[in-house]
Amino acid sequence: MNTIQRNMSLTGEPPKTINTQQKIATVIGMTGLFILLLATFNVDFPAKTLWLSIALGAINTGIIWFSIAAYRSKHAGIKNDGVYFKSISGRGYLAWVLGLALTGFYIVLYFYPQYLGLTREGDNTGLIALFDPLSYLLSGNPASQWFVYGTLYTIAILAFGVKFMLKYRHNRYERLRTLSVMFFQASFAFLIPEFMARLNSDSFSLPYYDLKNIWPLNYYNFEQYRVDSFISAGDIGLALLLFGIASIFIITPILTYKYGKRWYCSWVCGCGGLAETAGDPFRHLSDKRMIAWKIERWVVHSVLVFVIVMTTAVVHSYLGEDASKYWLTKDVFLLSVGVFLTLLFLGIWFFKRKELEKDARYGAIGYLTIILILIGMHFTAGKTLFLFDAETLRSSYGFLIGAIFSGVIGTGFYPIFGNRVWCRFGCPMAAVLGLQQRLFSRFRITTNGGQCISCGNCSTYCEMGIDVKAYAQKGENIVRASCVGCGICSAVCPRGVLKLENGPLEGRIQGNEILLGNDVDLMKYVNKN
Amino acid sequence: MEHIVIIGNGIAGVTAARHIRKLSDKKITLISAETDYFFSRTALMYVYMGHMRWEDIKPYEDYFWEKNRLELRRGYVKSIVPKETTLLFDDGSHMTYDQLIIASGSTTNTFGWEGLELEGVQGLVTKEDLEALEKNAPNKKVCPHAVIVGGGLIGVELAEMLRTRDIEVTMLVREKAFWTSVLPHVEGALLSQHIQSHGVKIIHETNLDRILGDSNGRVRGVVVKESQEEITCNLVGITTGVKPNISFLEGSGIETDKGILVNRKLETNVPNIYAIGDCAQQRDPIGNRAAVEAVWYTGRMMGEVVAQTICGKETAYNPGHWFNSAKFFDIEFQTYGWVQPSSKRKDYETQFHWKHQDHTKFITLAYDKNEGTFLGINTFGIRMKHEVFDRWLTEDRSIDYVMDHLKEANFDPEFYAHYEHEIRSAFKNKTVTA
Incomplete structure (x- = not known):
């Protein structure tokens, strides 16, 4: 009778097979991926436009046809049958293979783009070269590894978005929300920045700007090269810079007050968009234990503190000293940051202290004290601001949080830890919105x-x-x-x-x-x- | 320190334990023969369907019990000796109590059919039943065909479970439509239709005659009483209701009938012994309620009440307005107040039915035709607010008032289509009647 426990949902035996149409769809989709893989290994495709269209078309067709075959013939309603029995969604073999493939892809993307065909001097090769025609069409420039990534990312949100909408076709909230993330990804994240690049000339240049990507998620928004570029681009540039500041300090609090952080995290954001569409089959894998919640609170708020410190240091590093040239000097800026954080803390402490758990109080007091002491030490003892060089902070953040956490772990580990690891444990934007949602929404x-x-x-x-x-x-x-x-x-x-x-x-x-x-x-x- | 012992770690027993802990420092022990930890019985189906794992249907994390000083004892109570305030376990050990709460729940109700003992014949009430189902019906190869006897809540759950593994299901339903011992016929008929659309074969107005076995003692089919037709199958699901699980009380001196007889304070005839939840039977039924109420919510409510009494504030079980809920494949059901099936309907009760053209959303409102007072609502496929209907029932609102304010009660997700206007005008025109 030892068979009983063995079968209890862990190795249950429901129909796991897929139907014929799903098999055909899988072949089509995989063919598309295979073409991309061949390109990565430098198989030369003579007519790039044609082969790229075939590859991307096949991937799209494969995903959408598969979804139609999976859901169309079934009743509208919840479709979670066998979720824990399937290898892909039950942390089985397929899940591990997919997880490894995704993490591998992210490592190559972030650290070894040359393997994708990125060439510093001269024409691209390999996979990136295959995407050149599309990039020329949109922005007039050759493709980069980020263009390839952006295209695939957008396709994932659009095609799996269709899947999600079929899966939840009885639920109007889910359908509208998914249309929204699909729209914001396709337009704001993908097409508009490419078109904006077309406006650039020798005398006018805007940085690549996804308008919905708000600091601190967009941790590099206020770096020197971008700010310089905004300012030198005249009124349009200045407007964009001001929009970037208003996004986090004015627009975000108002919308979060009215609708909660969902207006951003599950209706607009690209990370959320991918999690909700391609990541949907893995949503149940998130850790529900109390201990996970405790870890989450410390980690995500620490990332928030890190990004504030890093940004402060970076902005501080390029501001001037002479108040007669420009009013915003290093000292004025630093003092404003200190005053702003203190006021914010006092406001929350005064009005909302009762709603804070003990660890939140300790955390808030502790982090504020440390930041203020470090700023004080900088003024009195002339120490390097926040002890580390601004560039060191910037590059460490970019590596640890920007690349490893959000990409390699956040998305690569979808099939193991669930689809919102980054949003839950790592995203500083989610932390800001979370504070607003918990306290003022x-x-x-x-x-x-x-x-x-x-x-x-x-x-x-x-x-x-x-x-x-x-x-x-x-x-x-x-x-x-x-x-x-x-x-x-x-x-x-x-x-x-x-x-x-x-x-x-x-x-x-x-x-x-x-x-x-x-x-x-x-x-x-x-x-x- | 006073020792409170609770037999049964289901929703009734656990609610009692939690509330006693809130109110006091008494020593509390929960005994279960079934599982180490409390689980949601209503969620058993989702484990077989692969929606959740066993650990996901436990309402509390395992640290909860120690943190709240609730002692858990795994064991089967064989008998109770009230004179010595002692429980005897089947392993020979014993335990003494100062106050005892019996919350031993239900078991599958059968009608003594021939062949019940065969392998592959089972109910769906306990964890053991779930394990048996994994063994009896792991897939359609081992179990190509199942017969379910009884058209009620457990029956439809079992049918949904089996269909997720592509197993052919035939349901024998005694009435003309689904669950019409509780629902108006119109609704039962719509549910039958929906269940059939999921590939379940329902044979209405039939009863089970006997179950047939093969030479290995496994089920091989059933015989239908009316037609004497034989249906071949590998699994027989007995879902003709549940009955109190009280056989271990024989000879204890605790008075029983169908269930353990209790007064309004949930006291049995023996001092310091209480009974709550599915196993309890009210000596005098309360209002329209059945004497034995085998419902998750009533178990919870009795647990809340008995905790008060045990902690020194004598309290009577005085439930508020009736409510319940269920889900039939894709159709959610909620009810507030009383909408009676034809067998129990009083002369003064009139029912207004509305159904959406897609047949997955329909409601019935019952009202007093003389006074115009609203009596209750059954709502299928449209979520409604418990709090609002509870208030309207307390305030004795008229059916017209309810119709005019129906929108206030809507609990569907944002952006869902609303049907209040359509329902109201249908009511005004009386285009649809029973």
């Missing part, structure tokens, strides 16, 4: 009276690793900094318990157990205790 997920049956679907399918049912089974609203508002908890709930809503701040967070159904007087009594 109308957004919450409400629970429906006493209807929760603690089944665990909501927690399981939460990509951010929130133990949603822990709140729902107590009748509490869910107000968590990390919630990106993807709406899947509400979709998978079999009893109609969860709803994403924007509402008044009053009563948004209740600490009481309010489960309807029982004697009204008794519940009042229970909640008094």
